[in-house]
Amino acid sequence: xxxxPIRVLFVCTHNAARSQMAEALLRSIGGDDFAVSSxxxxxxxxxxxxxxxxxxxxxxxxxxxxxxxxxxxxQAFDYVITVCDDAREECPIFPGDSERIHxxxxxxxxxxxxxxxxxxxxxxxxxxxxxxxRPWVEVARRAKAGTx
Numbered sequence: 001x002x003x004x005p006i007r008v009l010f011v012c013t014h015n016a017a018r019s020q021m022a023e024a025l026l027r028s029i030g031g032d033d034f035a036v037s038s039x040x041x042x043x044x045x046x047x048x049x050x051x052x053x054x055x056x057x058x059x060x061x062x063x064x065x066x067x068x069x070x071x072x073x074x075q076a077f078d079y080v081i082t083v084c085d086d087a088r089e090e091c092p093i094f095p096g097d098s099e100r101i102h103x104x105x106x107x108x109x110x111x112x113x114x115x116x117x118x119x120x121x122x123x124x125x126x127x128x129x130x131x132x133x134r135p136w137v138e139v140a141r142r143a144k145a146g147t148x
């Protein structure tokens with residue numbers, strides 16, 4: 001049996017919304033079975049609307065910091081998951097047997113309109129991330145345990 005936890009890195013362009021929300025959600029639903037990080041290819045800051053979207057799940061990411069993917073080069077991950085198309089193209093290769101997965105989610109910060117409309121875009125991405133993560137967590141656990 002392989003060593004636990006399952007090491008996961010989420011990558012998007014700015015490490016401001018999608019990858020930060022994915023990290024928080026996986027930490028919550030995956031528990032101690034997962035060691036989760038997130039990074040960006042051009043990091044900025046965690047978007048306040050991403051923080052608010054996570055509050056719906058009782059997750060506090062207000063102290064989270066955007067990190068550059070370079071900070072993780074040389075580290076081994078079981079899964080490197082890109083959550084935006086630009087990051088997919090720019091994500092470096094990590095050592096070991098990392099499985100690269102791409103999940104394309106729209107950039108909620110690109111939505112214009114009222115504050116409520118913009119917040120709704122973040123909330124929708126959070127729901128979609130959770131919908132993708134829930135079944136994937138079980139697949140990843142089975143694969144790590146050798147029962148896939």
